[in-house]
Amino acid sequence: MTLVEENLEVIVKYIPEEFLFEIYRLKRINNLGVRCSRIEEIKRNREILSRNLLKPINRPHFLNFLFEYFTKVTKKNIVLTKENLQVKQLFNFLIISLFNNDKESFEVYSTKLKNFSEKNRVSEKKVSEFENLQQEIPSNKIIKKLEKKINNFQVKIKEKDEQINIQKSVLQEKINSSNKELKEIQRGLSVKDNKISELEFKQRSFINEINQLKILKNEMEIINNDLNNNLQELEIKFINALKREIKVIGIFNLRLITNPNIQVDFLSIEEFLKLSVIKHELWILQYTLTPREKYTLKSSMKEIKVRNNVVKINSNSELLKLINIENPILSEVSK
Known part of the structure; x- marks a missing residue:
């Protein structure tokens, strides 16, 4: 099929x-x-x-x-x-x-x-x-009913429109008021933002200054350490320069010296006779020399230029007394 x-x-x-x-x-x-x-x-x-x-x-x-x-x-x-x-x-x-x-x-x-x-x-x-x-095409009766309904609807619509217009105006007033409040809030926020920006700028400037001061502090500490080191060296040099350098003719026990500000250098008779100038202080330990050595020293002193003190020491007690006399300048420096 x-x-x-x-x-x-x-x-x-x-x-x-x-x-x-x-x-x-x-x-x-x-x-x-x-x-x-x-x-x-x-x-x-x-x-x-x-x-x-x-x-x-x-x-x-x-x-x-x-x-x-x-x-x-x-x-x-x-x-x-x-x-x-x-x-x-x-x-x-x-x-x-x-x-x-x-x-x-x-x-x-x-x-x-x-x-x-x-x-x-x-x-x-x-x-x-x-x-x-x-x-x-309805009848006249229906038309009248419809017209009446239409009129009623129009009245209700008009009332609704009026209510809506009132609500609109109320809402518009609220919107306007809210807009004003919003603008005030935005203005306040703008001012706060500006203040925050200023504070942040100041904070950054302050941090930069602190960092610069830290760098300067480190540099000053380095300089201060250098100055302290230099000062210590100068003090040592100055103390050494102020020490009493004494030439001694005669022998005694160096352990008797308790004053660190005295530097002692022993000379033999032969070394003394070779000098033409005596620059440092000269101690002569009379009690340790022989009569001949005393005479040799006395006669040779006439030919040597003496630029400092010549001290004749006749006993051990005089020696200790001289050794323990302090140097006033060194005392001030040590303080």
Whole structure:
């Protein structure tokens, strides 16, 4: 049945609504939950219900229904309603040509059904427009009621508009007040931001100054350490320079010296005789010399230039006394 399979869509497109009602009334095909228990529901849902017949699961049942109908039409005359006589007759001939594999007749009847369907759509559209127009023209009584309702609505709308305008003005005042407060807050924040910027700038300047002072402090500490070192060296040199350098002729025990400010240098008779100038203080320990040594020293003193004191010491007690005499300048320095 190649022709049947190829032209099922045409059959579905032009199938009368009574046939659809009959097919779904038999309950062999699932209606997918679409209402179809009355002819009015079939008309409303025609497109969905007719397309449902072409689904693979429903096609065999649909073909069986058409073939059974084809058998009835060919065996006996079917009673048709008067108003749908032309459509049903065309559809009958379409079914007959379908199962007889008469392609030419099928095309002729499908074309006629198409033209008839288009005429029906135009007439139905006009009828629908006329009915809508009649519905749009109410009686005077209804018009008065509608006018009254419209007036009431207009009054309510006007009242609502007034309430809305009042609310708008109140809200606008609040918005204006909020905007003023916002501007004041923004101005205050701007002033605070400026103060914060100034404080941050001062803080950075202060930190820079502190860092510079730290650097200067480190430099001053280095300089101070150098000065202390130099001062200590100078003090040592100065103390050494102020020490009493004494040339001594004669021998005594150096452990007797308790004064650190005295530097003693022993001379022998022979070393003394080689001198032409005596620059330092000269101590002569008389009590340690022989008479000959005393005489030699006395006679040689006439030929040597003496630039400092020459002290003759006659006893050990005199020696200790001289050794323990403090140098006043060194005493001040040590303080």
